[in-house]
Amino acid sequence: MNWDLTPLFGSVNEAEAFLKEAEFRAIDFEKNYKNRLYTLTPDEFLDCLKEYEDILENIGRALTYIYLEFATDTSKGQFLAKFQEIANKAEEHLIWFELEFIYLPIDKQQKFIDNASIYKYYLLHLQEEAPYKLSEKEEKILMKKDLTSGSAFSRLFDEHISRLKFFFNGEKLSEEEVLSRLYSPDRNERKKAQISLTLGLKPHQELFAYIYNQVKKDWKIDFCEIRGYDNVEEPRHLSNKVTKKSVDALISTVNENTVLVEEYYNIKKELLGYENLYDYDRYAPIKLTDKTPEIPFEEAKQTVLNAFKNFSHTFYEIAKKAFEEKWIDVYPKEGKRGGAFSHSATPKVHPYVLLNYTNQRRDIFTLAHELGHAIHQYLAKDVGYLNQDTPLTTAETASIFAEMLLFEELKKSLPKDELLEIYAGKLEDIFATLFRQIVFTNFERRVHSEDELKPQDYNKIWMEENQKMFGQSVILTQNYEIWWSYIPHFIHSPFYCYSYSYAQLLVLTLYNLYKNGFENFEEKYIEFLSQGGSVPPKKQLEIFGLDIEDENFWRKGMGAVRKILNEFKVLKDKNDSEPTLF
Known part of the structure; x- marks a missing residue:
């Protein structure tokens, strides 16, 4: 149940030696090619680009190893910091490459692009980023500065929150363990978990607010004041390879449809028989029986494999390989990061x-x-290291699609007395991925528009934005006001969260195509995933006849949410009118 990191390296010492060798290669690469790109033929430039990619991949391999070690044992922060420092030195000798390319004459750039094979879009994207690039000296300064600014505060956040313990019924629980109690069928246990999480976070509010203030400040200085972006969101949109227009259309569509959330939670309140629904009741299971089944990991594994197999042999084989080759670290343990x-x-x-x-x-x-993520990442390996990573807006596509496959599998296999609960759970997952992530984005938009904020300022904005989603259906207690402080995306990746919503509506649209028998869907979907980040999202989706710039695209996805809610209501009404049905 622990992952096997030996395909990466056998030890920390081996990984460190490999990383230092990558640094030596970076030094030689700089000596051989710097200030010479203009003299290269298109074929010579392509060879140069492949060597650049290989060095970066070696650096990435070593950093992957130490990050995974750190993720399961956060006491190893000193090793992570050491590796980051070596990697930083290596990348100082590579930073010139992209800068030299974008400052070549346009006709020379175009010749290189025309001959670039799978790297074509990578080079085109460099051209898009060109207005925000600085001189080599300035880029090196920012790279060094990051070790003690943004990334340093991210590390502080991770290490500090992983050490927190939450007292619950005489036990000391991790963040993940106490959060899991919010799904208990026992209302008193859920309330205790809410209080436990709040009391555990509360003494650290000043620190979390300070970290967030520094992250906001660093982000604004780096991207707006130094690089010249028009606003704090723009660098995220550019890295996501989408337009602000499409993001605004998404956010507007979601904000206009919060009535779906309110409608659902009013029904849930009725099903639970509560006069009022509080924040700690949001994830209460809707039970038609007294059973509260626990799902052993082996059972979960087989259920997921079956769901994948029914859709695609390719999905099934990759997932099976993940289990057999120990790609997965399964259970919580002391020092392991949450999530x-x-x-x-x-x-x-x-x-x-x-x-x-x-x-x-x-x-x-x-x-x-x-x-789903792992399948996507594995399929994209053939486009190479520079193209492997997808923009965040499509990075969540396979993961959410995989959830939909599992949902269909559970609908077929579960007894009817659990079906209403499964629908409720799916709707709550969609709300968490779609509406809640836009709440996070609305929250970020507001806090990034302010200078330094006190904990109570964050609390106020957090409560206001969350209440908009729930309307009159859920009462948010005072304990809930500090729960912004454990959300890692605010610290690690500002304005990341809308990507989940983007992908959720995209997946619901794609899934409807699949269920409606879209021609050669599996083949086209695997082609879509295999492209990784080598093709922009707008062009990728043309294979399905979709246009993400069209506001009607987002409305179609929202229509799919309404469809699932209506199916849930039909199930609920059947249960009310035919109590012996199940």
Whole structure:
């Protein structure tokens, strides 16, 4: 149940030696090619580009190894810092390459682009970023500065929150463990978990606010004041390879449809028989029986494999390989970071998946989600290291699609007395991925528009933006006001969160195409995933006849949410009128 990192390296010492060798190669690369790109033929430039990619991949491989070690044991922060310092030195000898390319005469750039094979879009994207690039000396200064600014505060956040313990019924629980109690069928236990999380976070509010203020400040200085972006969101949109127009259309569509969330939670309140629904009741399971099944990991594994197999043999084989070759670290443990992720590693190895599995049904969806990422990352390995990583807006596509496949599998296999609960869980997952992430984005837009904020300022904005989503259906208690402080995306990746919503509506649209028998869907979808970041999202989706610049595109996705909610209501009405049905 622990991952095997030996395909990367056998030890920290081996990884460090490999990283230092990459630094030596970077020094030689600089000596051989710097200030010579103009003299190269298109074929010589392509060879140069491949060598540049290979060095970067080697650096990335070493950093992947130490980050994965750190993720399962956050006491190893000193090793992570050491590796980052060596990598930083190596990259100082590579930073000139992209800068020299974008300052070549346009006709010379075009000749290189025309001959660039799979690297064509990578070079075109460099041209798009060119207005925001600085001189080599300035870029090196910013690279060095990052070790003690943005990334340093991210590390402080991770290390500090991973050490926190939350007292619950006489036990000391991790953040993941106490959050899992919010899904308990026992209302008193959920309320205790809410209080426990709040009391555990509260003494650290000044620190978390300080970290967030420094992250905001660093982001604004780096991107707006130094690089010249018009606003703090623009660098994220450019890296996501989407336009602000499409993001604004998404956010507007979601904000206009929060009535779906309010409608659902009013129904849930009725089903639970509560006069009022509080924030700690949001994830209460809707139970038609007294059973509260725990799902062992082996059962979850087989369920997910079956779901993938019913869609695609390719999906099934990659997921099966992930289990057999130990790509996955499964359970919570002392010092392990919270949450879940799939790390793409490098094309020469394979992705790695971190879970904190607690035997809850929602953990099966997390497993499917992260394996969806891993499948996407594995399929994209053939486009190389520079193209492997997808923009965030499409990075969540396979993961959310995998959740939909699992949803269909559970609908077929579960007894009817659990079906209403599964629908409720799916809707709540969609709300978390779609509406809640836009709440996060609305929150970020407001806090980034302000200078330094006090904890109570963050609390106020957090409560106001969350209440808009729930309307009159859920009462947010005072305890909830500090829960912005444990959200890692605000610290690690400002304005990341809308990408989940972007992908959610995109997936719902794609999934409807699949269910409606779109011609050669599996083949086209695997082609779409295999492109990684080598093709811009707008062009990728043309294969399905979709246009993400069209506001009607987002409305179609929202229509799919309404469809699932209506199916849930039909199930609920059947249960009300035919109590013996199940």
